[in-house]
Amino acid sequence: MAQKTLIEAVTDALHHEMxxxxxxxxxxxxxxxxxxxxxxxxxxxxxxxxxxxxxxxxSECGIIGTAVGMAVYGMRPVAEIQFLDFIYPxxxxxxxxxxxxxxxxxxxxxxxxxIRSPYGGGIRGGHYHSQxxxxxxxxxxxxxxxxxxxxxxxxxxxIASIRDEDPVMFLEPKRSYRSLKGEVxxxxxxxxxxxxxxxxxxxxxxxxxxxxxxxxxxxxAEKAAELGKSVEIIDPRTLVPLDEELILESVRKTGRCxxxxxxxxxCGFGAEIAAIVAEKAIGHLxxxxxxxxxxxxxxxxxxxxxxxxDVRRVLKGIQRTFEW
Amino acid sequence: xxxxxxxxxxEKDGRAAKGKDPNLSADDLRRLHRTMLAARILxxxxxxxQRQGRIGFYLQALGQEASHVGSAFAMRDSDWFFPAYxxxxxxxxxxxxxxxxxxxxxxxxxxxxxGRQMPVHYSFRQANFVSISSPIGTxxxxxxxxxxxxxxxxxDTVFMTYFGDGGTSSNDFHSGLNFAGVFKxxxxxxxxxxxxxxxxPLKGQTASDSMAAKAHAYGMPxxxxxxxxxxxxxxxxxxxxxxxxxxxGPTLVETVTYRMGSHSxxxxxxxxxxxxxxxxxxxxxPIERFERYLExxxxxxxxxxxxxxxxxxxxxxxxxxxxxxxPRPALETLFEDVFMNPTPQLRAQRDELLALEGPESDDVGExxx
Ligand SMILES: Cc1ncc(C[n+]2csc(CCOP(=O)(O)OP(=O)(O)O)c2C)c(N)n1
Ligand SMILES: [Mg+2]
Numbered sequence: 001m002a003q004k005t006l007i008e009a010v011t012d013a014l015h016h017e018m019x020x021x022x023x024x025x026x027x028x029x030x031x032x033x034x035x036x037x038x039x040x041x042x043x044x045x046x047x048x049x050x051x052x053x054x055x056x057x058x059s060e061c062g063i064i065g066t067a068v069g070m071a072v073y074g075m076r077p078v079a080e081i082q083f084l085d086f087i088y089p090x091x092x093x094x095x096x097x098x099x100x101x102x103x104x105x106x107x108x109x110x111x112x113x114x115i116r117s118p119y120g121g122g123i124r125g126g127h128y129h130s131q132x133x134x135x136x137x138x139x140x141x142x143x144x145x146x147x148x149x150x151x152x153x154x155x156x157x158x159i160a161s162i163r164d165e166d167p168v169m170f171l172e173p174k175r176s177y178r179s180l181k182g183e184v185x186x187x188x189x190x191x192x193x194x195x196x197x198x199x200x201x202x203x204x205x206x207x208x209x210x211x212x213x214x215x216x217x218x219x220x221a222e223k224a225a226e227l228g229k230s231v232e233i234i235d236p237r238t239l240v241p242l243d244e245e246l247i248l249e250s251v252r253k254t255g256r257c258x259x260x261x262x263x264x265x266x267c268g269f270g271a272e273i274a275a276i277v278a279e280k281a282i283g284h285l286x287x288x289x290x291x292x293x294x295x296x297x298x299x300x301x302x303x304x305x306x307x308x309x310d311v312r313r314v315l316k317g318i319q320r321t322f323e324w
Numbered sequence: 325x326x327x328x329x330x331x332x333x334x335e336k337d338g339r340a341a342k343g344k345d346p347n348l349s350a351d352d353l354r355r356l357h358r359t360m361l362a363a364r365i366l367x368x369x370x371x372x373x374q375r376q377g378r379i380g381f382y383l384q385a386l387g388q389e390a391s392h393v394g395s396a397f398a399m400r401d402s403d404w405f406f407p408a409y410x411x412x413x414x415x416x417x418x419x420x421x422x423x424x425x426x427x428x429x430x431x432x433x434x435x436x437x438x439g440r441q442m443p444v445h446y447s448f449r450q451a452n453f454v455s456i457s458s459p460i461g462t463x464x465x466x467x468x469x470x471x472x473x474x475x476x477x478x479x480d481t482v483f484m485t486y487f488g489d490g491g492t493s494s495n496d497f498h499s500g501l502n503f504a505g506v507f508k509x510x511x512x513x514x515x516x517x518x519x520x521x522x523x524x525p526l527k528g529q530t531a532s533d534s535m536a537a538k539a540h541a542y543g544m545p546x547x548x549x550x551x552x553x554x555x556x557x558x559x560x561x562x563x564x565x566x567x568x569x570x571x572x573g574p575t576l577v578e579t580v581t582y583r584m585g586s587h588s589x590x591x592x593x594x595x596x597x598x599x600x601x602x603x604x605x606x607x608x609x610p611i612e613r614f615e616r617y618l619e620x621x622x623x624x625x626x627x628x629x630x631x632x633x634x635x636x637x638x639x640x641x642x643x644x645x646x647x648x649x650x651p652r653p654a655l656e657t658l659f660e661d662v663f664m665n666p667t668p669q670l671r672a673q674r675d676e677l678l679a680l681e682g683p684e685s686d687d688v689g690e691x692x693x
Contacts, residue, residue: 033596034523055524058460058490086459089495124380126442128458266669295658295673302431302439303658312680 004184007177009151010040010116012184013158014078018048021076024162026053028063028080037082038118038177064090064115068097071113076162084119084171085128091136098167099142114161118174119147120212120262121294121308126301132211132263132294137169138239138272144168144193145239149214151182153237156191164193173212180215196243198250202232205256205318208247208273210236213260213309220314229318239269247273248281255286256321260309265293287321330580331560332550338616346559350623355417356397356554357618358632360389360611363413365636366422367585369644370429370443374589378648379429381443385410387552387584390610391516392486393417394557395577398512398565399484404452406467406485408460409444410516418451422643432650438661439653461487461494464513468500471509471574482568484512484561489529490521492538501576505542510568512561513576516551518583523596539576551579552610555617581610 004012017024026044028036032055035042044053056063060081067077081087087094094115101111121130137145146161146168148154154172161168199214200221209217214235221231232250236243251257257277259270274289292309300307333344348356367384374382385392392411396418399405405414415425424436428446431439437447437455447455457463467485474481491497492515504511515535519526532538539546545567549560557579564575582605586593618624659666659674666674 029521030523037522037590055528057493057529058521058524059493059495061495062493088459124442126445126458127440129442265673295677296667296670297659297662298440300439300658301441302435302652303655306655306658306677316680 001183001185003181004151005178006148006151006154006173006180007038007040009154009184010158010172011042011044013155013162014041014044015047016187017076017078017159017162018044018052022052023074023076024052024078025070025075026078026080027056029056029058029082031055031080036080038174040116040172041080060086060088060090061093064093064098067113067115068093068101068111071098071111071167072101072109076112078114078116078162081115081117083125083129084117084133085131087115087117087133094137094143094167095140099140102166103142110165111167112165114158114168114170116158116170116172118177119171120173120175121299121304122175122212124301124304127299130299130304132261134169134171134239135263135267135269138269142167143240145171146193146237147171147173147211147239148237149173149176149199149211149235151180151184152189153191153197155184156189157193157237159190160193168193171211175212176215191237193238194241194243196234196236196238196246198246199233199235200231202230202254204230204254205258205321206232206234206247206250206254207258207260207314207318208234208236208270209260210239213262216309216311217260217314220311220318223311223315224318231318244276244280247277251277251281252284255284257285257289258292258314258317258321259289260292260314260317262294262308264296265291266296268293288324290317290320292317330548330550331556332553333556333559334553334613334617338613338620340555340617344556344559346555346562348555348558352397353618353621353623356393356558357611357614357624358636359393359413359417360554360614361632362416362636363389363393364611365633366412366416366425366640369637369640371585371589373429373644374443379443381589382429383409383444383588384585385412387605387610388516388518388581389413390554390557390614391551391579391581392514394554395484395512395514395561395579397558398561399482402452403482403484403565404454404470406454406463406470406483407456408463408486408488408491408516409456409458410488411486412444415446415448415451415453418448418453420448420451420453422640423646424448426640426643426647427650430647430650431652432647433653434647434650435653438657440661461491461496463487464491464494464496464500465503467511467513468504468507468509468574471504471511471568472507474510475507475571480569482510482512482565484514484565486514486516488521489515489517489519489526489535490524491515492535493529501539501542501544501574504574505544508571508573510571511574512564512568513574514561515576515578516581517578518581520583520587520593520597522587522591525597535578536576542576544574544576546576546578548578548580551581552608552613554610554614582608
C-alpha cells in the first residue's frame with residue numbers, strides 16, 4: 001500500500017472511477033487547467049480530455065443545475081464547489097431539485113451526482129473559507145452526506161459515493177488535506193456509505209467526531225489516557241445515512257458521550273447525535289451528553305484559534321461527563 | 325447605446341486624443357497619479373508581508389490601478405461604493421489612513437472590522453465603502469437595492485459597484501442589473517474585465533462578444549473602455565454617474581484590463597497562463613502611460629519619481645510598524661456583533677471560553693480532570 005495524503009486520495013478515487021466508468025465527468029471552477037485550487041483534480045484533464053474534466057463559468061448555481069441535468073440524463077457528474085462557503089447560490093438546485101428528484105417523480109427520475117467540496121476551518125481562511133455547513137444538508141431529506149477523516153476512507157467513500165444511485169454531498173476536511181498522510185489501498189477500494197468505524201477503542205467515555213475533528217480528538221484521547229481515562233472514538237464517516245448502532249453500542253459500553261464538531265453549536269449535527277443517544281441509550285448514561293463545538297458566531301479570522309474546538313476544549317468536555 | 329468599440333484617450337506618445345481630454349485640473353491629475361502609485365506600493369508591501377509570513381494572505385490589484393481609481397474619481401464623497409476585493413486605491417482616494425488599511429491585514433485591535441475577515445476585505449464606513457465579501461457577485465444586487473432606496477428617499481446619492489469578468493457569471497449579476505434596469509436605480513456597474521478568473525480565461529466565462537454587450541438585455545447603456553487609461557475610465561464613468569444622478573438610470577461599464585499578478589498570494593499564475601500575454605500587457609502599464617501624459621503637460625518629471633515613491637513607502641512602512649505593535653482583538657470580541665445584543669446562549673459560550681484554563685489552540689492544555 002502507498003502512503004498518500006488525504007488530497008491525493010481524492011485524486012486517486014477520481015482517477016479510478018473515471019477510468020472504469022465513462023459516465024463519470026468532473027467539473028467546476030478551476031478544476032481543469034489548474035487541477036483545482038487545492039490540486040484535487042490534478043492530471044484528470046490530461047488523462048481524460050476536456051469533455052470529461054473541465055472548467056466552468058463562475059456560477060455554483062450553474063455548476064449544480066447542469067450537474068442535475070446530466071445526472072437525470074444518465075451521467076455520473078462529480079461537481080466540485082471550490083469552498084463549501086460558496087455553495088449557497090446552488091442551494092436551490094441541491095435542496096429543491098437534486099434532493100427531491102427521485103421522490104417527486106415517484107422514482108421515475110433519479111439524480112446520482114456527487115458534490116465534492118472542501119469544508120472546515122484551521123487554515124486561516126476567515127468567514128468564507130472555513131465554514132462547516134453539513135447540518136443544512138443533513139436536514140434535507142434525499143441527500144446523503146459523507147465526511148471522511150482518513151486518506152483511505154476518503155478514497156473508499158468517494159468511490160462509493162460516485163457509484164451511489166442518489167445525490168451525495170462529499171465534504172472534504174481541507175485542514176487535513178496535506179497534514180494527514182496514511183496508507184491507501186491501490187486500485188479498487190470501496191467503503192460502503194452508512195458504516196461507521198471505531199477510530200480508537202476505549203472503555204470510559206465515547207467521543208463521536210468526524211472529519212477534521214478526528215485527529216484533534218485522537219490527540220485529546222492520548223492526553224486523557226495519560227491521566228487514566230480511556231476514550232473510545234467513534235467516527236461515523238457518513239452523517240446520512242448514520243450508523244446509529246455503532247454509536248449506541250459504544251455508549252452502552254462506556255456510559256458517557258461527548259460529541260465534537262466544528263460547526264456552530266446550535267442545531268449542529270452533534271445535536272442530532274445527542275438526541276439519538278438520549279432517546280435510545282438513556283438507561284446506560286452515567287453523565288450528560290456533552291457537545292464540544294464551534295461557537296454560535298460567524299467564523300472569525302484573528303480569533304480562529306479560540307473558535308475551533310481544540311484539545312483543551314475536548315478534554316473539558318470529557319471532564320464534564322464525569323463531573324456534573 | 326451599447327458599443328463594443330473601446331474608448332481610449334491617452335495615446336502611445338502620452339498625448340490625449342483630439343477632443344477627448346477631460347481637462348482635469350493639475351491638482352486632480354496629480355491626485356490621480358499619486359493614488360494609483362500609492363495603490364501599487366501598498367500592494368507591493370502587502371504581498372511582501374505575506375511572503376515573509378507577517379500577514380496571512382494578500383490580493384493585489386497590480387495593473388488595474390487606472391480601472392478602479394479612474395472610475396472612483398468620478399464619484400462625489402457622499403456617493404457609495406459596493407466594492408469587490410481588487411480596488412485598494414478607493415480607500416486611499418477617500419482619505420482612509422494607511423493605519424486603518426494595514427491594521428485590517430493584521431486583524432489586530434486597530435482593525436475597523438475587529439479582525440473578523442481575511443486581509444483586504446475592508447470595511448470603511450467613513451468612506452462610504454461597504455464591507456467586502458468573498459462570495460463573488462453578492463455586492464452587485466446590493467448596489468442595485470441601495471440605489472432603489474436612494475430613489476425612494478429622494479436622495480441624489482450614486483452607487484458604484486465593482487466585480488470581475490468572473491462576477492458576470494454570478495446570479496447576482498443578472499438580478500442586480502435586471503432590478504436596476506427595471507427600477508432605474510442610480511448605479512454604475514463596473515466590470516473590471518482583467519481576462520482571468522483565477523485560472524479560467526475570459527473565453528471560459530462567456531460566449532458574449534463583450535461584457536458591455538450584456539447591458540443591452542437589461543435595458544441600460546453598456547460601454548467598453550480601455551481600463552489601463554485612467555482618463556478614459558474617468559470620462560466614461562463621469563458620464564455614467566451624471567446620468568444616474570439625473571435619474572436616467574444605471575450603466576454598465578466594462579473596463580478592459582489585465583490581472584498582472586497571480587490571483588492571490590495562494591496562486592501561481594505561471595502554471596496556467598503564458599508569458600507572452602503578460603508581456604504584451606506590460607507594455608500597457610496604466611501608471612507609466614499616465615506619467616507620459618503628465619510629462620507632456622509638464623506636471624511630472626521622471627527624475628522626481630523615486631522621491632515620490634520613497635515618501636509613500638515610508639508612510640506605509642510606518643503604518644506597518646505601528647500595526648505590528650498592536651495586539652489581537654480581545655477574546656470577548658469574538659462574541660460581539662453577531663447581534664446588537666448577544667443572546668443568552670452567546671453570553672454563556674463567552675463565559676465558558678473565558679473560564680477555560682491552560683494554553684490556547686492546538687497546544688495540548690493541562691488535563692482538567
Ligand atoms: C461564489 C464564489 N465562488 C467561488 C469563489 C472563489 N473565487 C474567488 S475569486 C474567484 C475568481 C474571480 O474572478 P473575477 O470575478 O474575474 O475577479 P478577479 O479575481 O479577476 O478580479 C473565484 C472563483 C468565490 N469567492 N465566490
Ligand atoms: Mg477577472
